[in-house]
Amino acid sequence: MTGTTTRPAGPEQLRSRIAAELDRTRARTALLTEAVDEADLTRQHSPLMSPLVWDLAHVGNQEELWLVRDVGGREPVRRDIDDLYDAFKQPRRDRPALPLLPPQEARAYLLTVRDKVLDLLDRVAFTERPLVADGFAFGMIVQHEQQHDETMLATHQLRAGPAVLHAPPPPEPTVRVDGEVLVPAGEFTMGTDTDPWALDNERPAHRVHLPAYVIDAAPVTNGRYREFIADGGYDDPRWWSPAGWRHRREAELVAPMHWRRDGDGWAYRRFGRWAPVRDDEPVVHVCYHEARAYAAWAGKRLPTEAEWEKAARWDPASGRSRRYPWGDDDPTAEHANLGQRHLWPAPVGAYPAGASPLGVHQLIGDVWEWTSTPFRGHPGFTAFPYREYSEVFFGDDHRVLRGGSFGTDRAACRGTFRNWDFPIRRQIFSGFRCARDARPEESQP
Structure with a gap:
């Protein structure tokens, strides 16, 4: 179904x-x-x-x-x-x-x-x-x-203590994925009226016009994020919003959650096991404020929710919005890292079959991706079957995350599915990718 x-x-x-x-x-x-x-x-x-x-x-x-x-x-x-x-x-x-x-x-x-x-x-x-x-x-x-x-x-x-969960490691990369992807200006259909199990906050379908923008071809990796740390990103208020800097100081943030120094590098605790941080995996367990600070340091920004969804669903050949980046078919093990099949994000380039027509990779699975958008209803939103599922959370207190993680099941993940949380949360399996406005010379046909 x-x-x-x-x-x-x-x-x-x-x-x-x-x-x-x-x-x-x-x-x-x-x-x-x-x-x-x-x-x-x-x-x-x-x-x-x-x-x-x-x-x-x-x-x-x-x-x-x-x-x-x-x-x-x-x-x-x-x-x-x-x-x-x-x-x-x-x-x-x-x-x-x-x-x-x-x-x-x-x-x-x-x-x-x-x-x-x-x-x-x-x-x-x-x-x-x-x-x-x-x-x-x-x-x-x-x-x-x-x-x-x-x-x-x-x-x-x-939880503390020895490991009790077991799963094979995710697949190794089969293609090289780097750089950015231009998404042309124009309209696309956001949300859905046709998915029978879509929840109220995914509805209704509506047309959204976006100017041309550029989005990362893959989520930000541990390697890229380590550069931000090494450059003093956690110690420089220039990159942080006032609320983010205040939280960074109060919570004494110095690195993603579950990281610790390991000699000259970093180690990451994954379900009771310590392992060296692998540079080509998407960074995980970062809050919105950390993601926003990294994006500012990199000279970019976080994508809006609409930008994320257009990159994930819009098919330039047909002009229609797909259910997933690769089409309308259910995700398989070839498309995305979902459903607790593995216990951490897959390296960038591990799922070429899951890429969008524009060449944006790993939009589904691996890590929930922070967007810059506060959680609100789509135009014409109607609460169903009860206000407490979505509507009571609308407002500026929560930011939208999209795409699912390695721990998200396929039943609760699609191109229209919306997650939300407080900007300080990072115990969730959250990462991000960056975006920026297209320069005039990039947006020409």
Whole structure:
């Protein structure tokens, strides 16, 4: 279901796809929560993150609220826990003190809810009721759980102790990618009206005109970022916004999160293992302020969200916006580093099949990319199915990130998918690429 922009052939095909997505997603949740013991499940590894056991029961509670109760109209499984797992009522820092379901009880709860959902899936009519049409509510729950799986993966990165997660290294580069790409002036279609599982903040589709601009052909690498550090970038307020410089000083930032000095170089801790920083990998675990400072040091800027999306979706041959840089087909292992298949970003040049028609690489997967744009609704935005998914976060407090990371699942990543976070956040798998205005001589046909 996640790889098509057209309606499926029939309800039975849709049921099969939904069941497969639910099962695939739950298997990832199990992997992340069964990799550690009960003490690690219930411990808070950072005040920025929930205990893993909270995320575990929360995904079940959301599945119950939306599918069992709302779509199915059935009696609650556990109404008594609704407040415990309400993300708006319970700040992350306070969740360890709550009377949370212990791991065994949380797993039993998820099983009970899932049994009821699969029974509902066998019977539901995919009517034109917006919540149910094209299986939207089921797709929303799949994406919600996958987003929490990525959050749990970030919690694993923050936990102390020996490594418990394992994956093969990402592929080696097969092409050389460097420099910049010119994106010609003109209109393109931003957002979507056709993707059946697109969330409210991705809608509606609308035309946007952009002047010519230049964007990096690849995300900024560790090697490039090390040059910024070596040149005193963290000590020079010229490159930082006032808010960024204030945060850099208060938080005592000197390098990306999880880096430490290693002789004359740097090492990076990845899920319990230290390794030398590899220069050709995209830099990860930097906040918006760090990304903005680097861009200023490099004589560039961060792309706007619209610039990022045009580079990722616009096809100059047809003039249409694709679902992904390479086309409308689902991402495969040849296209992008997604879905926790690997546990760190792939070197630049590892995914030539995923490049856009203009030659922009690794826009999907590897690292979430900071943009300069505050998070707001597209023109004509309508909250659906509830304001708390997107609308309550609109404003200048959050910046938009695009493209997904190595920890993002394909169900929660497409050319229109929008993420957002506070500019100071860097426990997420965030990186960036730079852009700049095109010079007059570059923008001539």
